[in-house]
Amino acid sequence: MNDDCNDGDDDADDDDDDDDDDDDDNCSLESNYLNVNMSLSSKQKATVKDFFSKMSTRSDDIGAEALSRLVAVYPQTKSYFSHWKDASPGSAPVRKHGITIMGGVYDAVGKIDDLKGGLLSLSELHAFMLRVDPVNFKLLAHCMLVCMSMIFPEEFTPQVHVAVDKFLAQLALALAEKYR
Amino acid sequence: MVEWTEFERDTIKDIFSKIDYDVVGPAALTRCLVVYPWTRRYFGNFGALYNAEAIMGNEMVANHGKKVLHGLDRAVKNMDHIKESYCELSQLHSDQFHVDPDNFRLLADCLAIAIATQWGSAFTPDIQAAFQKFLSVVVFSLGSQYH
Numbered sequence: 001m002n003d004d005c006n007d008g009d010d011d012a013d014d015d016d017d018d019d020d021d022d023d024d025d026n027c028s029l030e031s032n033y034l035n036v037n038m039s040l041s042s043k044q045k046a047t048v049k050d051f052f053s054k055m056s057t058r059s060d061d062i063g064a065e066a067l068s069r070l071v072a073v074y075p076q077t078k079s080y081f082s083h084w085k086d087a088s089p090g091s092a093p094v095r096k097h098g099i100t101i102m103g104g105v106y107d108a109v110g111k112i113d114d115l116k117g118g119l120l121s122l123s124e125l126h127a128f129m130l131r132v133d134p135v136n137f138k139l140l141a142h143c144m145l146v147c148m149s150m151i152f153p154e155e156f157t158p159q160v161h162v163a164v165d166k167f168l169a170q171l172a173l174a175l176a177e178k179y180r
Numbered sequence: 181m182v183e184w185t186e187f188e189r190d191t192i193k194d195i196f197s198k199i200d201y202d203v204v205g206p207a208a209l210t211r212c213l214v215v216y217p218w219t220r221r222y223f224g225n226f227g228a229l230y231n232a233e234a235i236m237g238n239e240m241v242a243n244h245g246k247k248v249l250h251g252l253d254r255a256v257k258n259m260d261h262i263k264e265s266y267c268e269l270s271q272l273h274s275d276q277f278h279v280d281p282d283n284f285r286l287l288a289d290c291l292a293i294a295i296a297t298q299w300g301s302a303f304t305p306d307i308q309a310a311f312q313k314f315l316s317v318v319v320f321s322l323g324s325q326y327h
Contacts, residue, residue, distance in 0.1 A: 065305075068305050069305045069308055069309075072305035072306060072308065072309045073305070073308055073309045073312050089305045089306075090305070142289055142292075145293055146292055146293055146296045146303075146308065147296075149293045149294075149296040149297040150296045150297070150299070150300050150301060150303055151300070153296075153297035153298070153300065156297065157232075158210055158211050158214035158215065158232050158235075158236065159214065159232045161211060161214070161215050161293070162214055162215040162232075165215055
């Protein structure tokens with residue numbers, strides 16, 4: 001069945017003929033079977049790149065704010081930062097590290113066509129050294145989405161939301177690739 | 181029983197006194213149906229839900245979004261007995277609507293994002309934390325009577 005193409009895209013606006021073939025590929029029976037990790041359509045990849053480009057002037061703020069919110073809303077995440085003097089929301093080490101993480105996310109946008117390959121060494125870092133429980137990637141992703149919607153309420157439409165959410169989920173999967 | 185600080189109690193009352201139910205309710209449910217398309221399974225009789233545009237223009241979705249948001253009012257008014265307040269609604273969602281309770285969590289996340297788009301930086305980390313704690317109690321309560 002090809003009817004499960006409900007990727008939230010605004011299909012009515014699909015004027016770009018070049019997108020059609022890629023969308024068909026993603027919705028074919030074979031790819032539904034193989035791509036059980038809900039991969040991004042080419043239109044969604046373009047949406048992600050476009051939105052991240054719009055966001056770039058505020059990316060540091062979003063990164064810093066997102067990590068602050070992670071430790072505020074999910075205090076158990078502070079357990080990963082016991083080596084810092086101050087792991088409270090808004091503290092200098094939290095903000096600085098949030099910016100670092102956001103830099104990694106932007107790097108991943110550039111590797112959106114092969115996240116697993118492109119993030120191999122980062123995955124090894126998280127698997128063997130940092131050993132962050134992957135459930136926390138989801139929590140941080142949610143905080144990033146909150147920050148994006150705060151700072152870009154007009155641009156962060158439901159269509160952009162679903163594309164970015166999928167991208168962050170794919171990113172999390174790639175990061176956890178080497179865990180076991 | 182859940183313990184609430186004075187800040188958390190004030191924050192919850194403040195949020196619900198300030199938000200526009202007619203905007204936030206529909207926005208949250210719309211996002212849920214677009215971002216997590218499997219949630220559409222519960223709304224077979226809502227007409228056109230086949231893409232984001234259809235969902236965003238769907239009046240039944242909008243009305244239901246308002247209804248769902250008002251469903252939180254009882255928790256706001258009764259913060260010390262949230263689980264009891266949702267006994268009946270939990271049974272209803274389990275036995276009549278057959279909703280997977282994980283969906284309540286998804287909708288709660290969309291609600292946080294909907295308010296963030298409205299409030300911007302006024303939606304501070306502390307306020308977000310209080311709001312999400314409140315929602316997690318409601319989510320837990322709504323799932324409590326499943327069997």
